Amino acid sequence: MKKLLVSALAATVLSFGIGSEVTVASAAEPQSVTKSNILTMAAVWKQTAAEYRALYYQGFNIAQKYVDEAVAKKKKKDKPLAVITDMDDTVVIHDRYWAHLIANGEEFFDDPVWDKYIPTNSLLPAPGALDFLNHCKEKGVEVFYVTSRDQGEGTYEMALGNLQALGFPYADKEHLTVLVDTSNKEPRQKEIAEKYNVIVKLGDSLNDFQRKYYIKKDFEERNLMTAMDKDLFGTKYIIMPNPTDGHWIAAIFGQSEPEDTEENRALWQKTATRNAWGEK
Ligand SMILES: [Mg+2]
Known part of the structure; x- marks a missing residue:
């Protein structure tokens, strides 16, 4: 989760660094995460x-x-x-x-x-x-x-x-x-x-x-x-x-008790970001 937060922060910092444009982490890309x-x-x-x-x-x-x-x-x-x-x-x-x-x-x-x-x-x-x-x-x-x-x-x-x-x-x-x-x-x-x-x-x-x-x-x-x-x-x-x-x-x-897999973690992230506000 830590890595994921860091990459999201980096994306935000970069986008603010070049002006008023705001970006969000891509929902579609599976991301490597530290497990928790x-x-x-x-x-x-x-x-x-x-x-x-x-x-x-x-x-x-x-x-x-x-x-x-x-x-x-x-x-x-x-x-x-x-x-x-x-x-x-x-x-x-x-x-x-x-x-x-x-x-x-x-x-x-x-x-x-x-x-x-x-x-x-x-x-x-x-x-x-x-x-x-x-x-x-x-x-x-x-x-x-x-x-x-x-x-x-x-x-x-x-x-x-x-x-x-x-x-x-x-x-x-x-x-x-x-x-x-x-x-x-x-x-x-x-x-x-x-x-x-x-x-x-x-x-x-x-x-x-x-x-x-x-x-x-x-x-x-x-x-x-x-x-x-x-x-x-x-x-x-x-x-x-x-x-x-x-x-x-x-x-x-x-399923109610999903396996802990990279795919499921990516799906979790994708679901969390599905209604994200912001310009691409
Ligand atoms: Mg109950």
Whole structure:
């Protein structure tokens, strides 16, 4: 990354040196970079920014408002109330995993390291998650956790153990679904919605709300669909921030956990500079 910054600076200095012309580094040229995890800045933001925490509080506050409204409106004959939530980066966060990855010079997202980390119960509750989930319980609103994970044998027990270690309510087999072979949450969400009036869904990825977003893999299409559904966000869908992983990464690289290759680093750089201002 250092070399890349130096070359970009050099380009800027040269262009300013010959007058008012401003240039930007060419997006198309793969550049040699000193290796560091490309997500370091995002991990630092996750670990330090009060704004990151505030977004969780904001999300849970909005969700709680709808929970309270639904409880107040509920009639005896109505279906029981529920919320559906994703786990990772929605009600639990993984600062320690990212710190470990970067401290050990691992690149991008590292699946084997993730698989070692999950059973250690080192994850943390998302800011405000425990208060919100306990509030649901106090109000008689059931919480269903629907997550997509695969650590091989024991995947389910590990996920359940993660929730129980943090003292989350409804951390039991009736309320936790772990999808191992698919990330399609819709069938389970529909099953829940048959028996319950689902107040809101919470997630950090659009796929946590509707499968149609997953099928649209191009990031411009995802952005377009999100704009078309804008009224659902903050009303039926509560989205939490996640700048390190998810389908937004897949929309760039074609997979959520891309290999650390020169080509992928070049694509990252090209994506970052695609809307660069300046004259050539
Ligand atoms: Mg998630």
